[in-house]
Amino acid sequence: MGTTIDGEALYDLIDTPGFQRAGQVYKWLAAHNSDASSRPELVQRFVSEHEEDPIYADECALLKPILEGAGILYVVDGSKPYGAEYELEMDILRWTGWPRMALINMIGSGDHRDAWRAGLGQYFSIVREFNAHQASFKQRTALLSTFAELEEAWRIPLKRATQALEQEGLRLLQQASSAIADLLHTAIAAKVEKRVSQAESDQATTEKLKEKLTEKLQKQIRTAERRSQQEVQRIYHHQPSAVSSAQLELINADIFTELSWQLFGLSRFQLVSTGAASGAVAGGGLDLLLGVVRCCWVQC
Numbered sequence: 001m002g003t004t005i006d007g008e009a010l011y012d013l014i015d016t017p018g019f020q021r022a023g024q025v026y027k028w029l030a031a032h033n034s035d036a037s038s039r040p041e042l043v044q045r046f047v048s049e050h051e052e053d054p055i056y057a058d059e060c061a062l063l064k065p066i067l068e069g070a071g072i073l074y075v076v077d078g079s080k081p082y083g084a085e086y087e088l089e090m091d092i093l094r095w096t097g098w099p100r101m102a103l104i105n106m107i108g109s110g111d112h113r114d115a116w117r118a119g120l121g122q123y124f125s126i127v128r129e130f131n132a133h134q135a136s137f138k139q140r141t142a143l144l145s146t147f148a149e150l151e152e153a154w155r156i157p158l159k160r161a162t163q164a165l166e167q168e169g170l171r172l173l174q175q176a177s178s179a180i181a182d183l184l185h186t187a188i189a190a191k192v193e194k195r196v197s198q199a200e201s202d203q204a205t206t207e208k209l210k211e212k213l214t215e216k217l218q219k220q221i222r223t224a225e226r227r228s229q230q231e232v233q234r235i236y237h238h239q240p241s242a243v244s245s246a247q248l249e250l251i252n253a254d255i256f257t258e259l260s261w262q263l264f265g266l267s268r269f270q271l272v273s274t275g276a277a278s279g280a281v282a283g284g285g286l287d288l289l290l291g292v293v294r295c296c297w298v299q300c
Helices: 022-032 036-050 054-067 087-097 113-120 136-149 152-189 203-235 245-252 258-263 268-274 284-299
Strands: 001-004 008-012 071-077 100-105 127-128
Touching: 001 203, 008 036, 008 152, 022 036, 022 054, 022 087, 036 054, 036 087, 071 087, 071 113, 100 113, 127 136, 136 152, 136 284, 152 203
Parallel strands: 071 100, 100 127
Antiparallel strands: 001 008
């Protein structure tokens, strides 16, 4: 996996297995070590001698791409306690002589970032905290730019990759903005009409007609909203099946639910005054709500 422009691969991302027998590998390296200058060749020798040995299959699969010129991105779980056993892995990676960067990813509920930073800083040129599931687009491209600083030869291709990703991100944002703008236009322009005869002009009948028309209008806007939502998901290649139950509740909260307006920052008083809390949105109330939505989209 990586970035390709006009058929030219600018970088590849290789997901390797982790160390399974770091202690045994380090023991072998230490037993054959003479001085620091020969350590990269020694790591190469270990792989050459053990790549057919199933016992060290993971270690060889991990080290081989590095020895072929890949940079090192070492990812740890900062929610787990730091331990000396990880230092064997980090020392082996240091012996390869290749540029190294460490990422602290918070997966669980614990917090041991300070210990990890202190330990990682002794083995890696750069240490960053990075959550792959929550990182923004800017944080992702910034990480790529930082990695480019590890090796002079990587700067130009990774800079081109970063620019390409930024251009693609802008293109997707423009497409999504257009889909949302279409939704707002549809919602603001939506209307339903019914001619009322003299026999239907009494208050009770009129109220029933208003309820039916309101329901019909809301159905039109809900349909447009769902269509726009699906279009944005398609633009960003988001799979609904990957959404959590809590997130799904927010997605399914359509424009006429109280939850939606609370997300837009409306107070309980504003909800009641516009009719959103009761669902009785019609006429001027609907115009007011759509005006609030339009303002919210501009601010976002």
